[in-house]
Amino acid sequence: MCGIVGLFLKDKSLEPELGRLLSDMLITMTDRGPDSAGIAIYGAEAPGFAKITVQSPDPARDFPGLDGRLAAATGVTVELAVKDTHAVLTVPEASLEAVRAALATVAPTVRVMGAGASVEIFKEVGLPRQVVERFGIAAMAGSHGIGHTRMATESAVTTLGAHPFSTGPDQCLVHNGSLSNHNNLRRELKRGGVTFETENDSEVAAAYLTAAMRGGKDLGKALEGALADLDGFFTFVVGTRSGFGVLRDPIACKPAVMAETDRYVAFGSEYRALVNLPGIEEARIWEPEPATVYFWDHAKAA
Template identity: 70%
Template sequence: MCGIVGLFIKDRSLEPQLGSLLTDMLVTMTDRGPDSAGIAIYGGQNAGAAKLTVQSDDPGTDFATLAEDLGLAIAAGVTGTVKDSHIVLTLPADKVAEARQALPELRPAAKVMSSGETMEIYKEVGLPKDVAARFALSQMSGSHGIGHTRMATESAVTTMGAHPFSTGMDQCLVHNGSLSNHNSLRRKLRREGIHIETMNDTEVGAAYLTWKMQTGSSLGEALESSLADLDGFFTFVVGTKDGFGVVRDPIACKPAVMAETDQYVAFGSEYRALVNLPGIEDARVWEPEPATVYFWNH
């Protein structure tokens, strides 16, 4: 089952509404995924800085002095903004790898949700409307974002099993479907040095795209390669620092619809996720073709 939404803003005057528009789209997909929900927002950037978004089941304890402790560990200035069970840590961009190595020692129970210059990922167990409210998603602004509502059919309902998954800087993926060769691909990618934390097949899909882009492919080229290298049925919506991509497998049995106007490009698992978008009545609306890569970038 599961529900996917995505919104890529072309008209910058719409960026302050990104969070509210995505929240409405996400909540509309509740009956496709009531177990957990998550959203990736591509927002503001500070020159030379990067962000680590970290989750904890005990934020009161884990986040109290985390920014200070991490700053001492990596010998750099670190600030933190707590948002419910997540904290967004801002630090020098060249210290991200060092910070990720230090975090398990400092806070063993805390988990990194994302890293990047512009991207923040928030995800938790619960109804999409409750998850959105916990993080005040409707108040966030940005250039693009993707979201997911999960119906857990193959694994436990956990925060780490929720989408989006991020395996590279400013890269994330949401997925509806099932990959049949994810175990063998997970082993291969780990040998290539790609960090994979869960047994979820969607994280393998994200890691595959990270690996392809690290070895020289553009996002569009990586999505093209996925059609040959990934077995199963899938709809992927992918975000990068300045891009937004969609691809469906050659069978394309999972529902998907897209809309485009002069102001935005939108994706939904069903058309009803798009009906409240501004100007939708004049949008070009279509079902993405099987085995076809769609890609937009700023």
């Protein structure tokens, strides 16, 4: 079943409230999927630097001194901020891939959740309230974010199987539904050099969009391509460095509702996820149409 939420802020004065608002939305969706949960927050950028969010099954073993070991391996300064089972590594933007590659040798049991200039991704097994409290999501600021609470159908209940899935810089996806042709797509993407961490069909969808965007498409065009190439029933909510997109399959099998004011755009699997947003009583409320791309971008609005 699963529950997904998203919030794209137009009003910068709301940015300190992003984590709190998104946490409340996700917790409201708990009964749609109680086995694992995750949130992606697009926060402030530091010019010239990038972030890598990592997760460890044994933080007490893996995280102490990890910054120093990575610095020794790559020759660049690495800052480490531990958040429970996750940590955020801040590195020079030009050295992002070098540090990421060094992780495989320096800390082979550490898994990358996401990377980019602004995104941080936190996900774990457990209820949404437990997950957002473990990582202090409510105190996080940002311009936009997406979240997911999962009822596992396509793969095991694990941290790696939780959403969001990120397969490219500052890109991530949450999904409600099931894809019927994900195995064929996975093989095709692998031939193009894509690697996968799980057997989850949602990771394939994320990788498909990443490949399309690397080919020069913006998020809106990539989502349009998904309508032709992805079979099954799905609702996607996708985040990029500056963008936020929503897409439902041609028969709109899964529930979805959106709200827009001059301060934000919000998505929820059900309306009750939106009821505590500021000014919701004045929002334009609608059910997104099937096979229709909805796409907002801070860069285009600037």
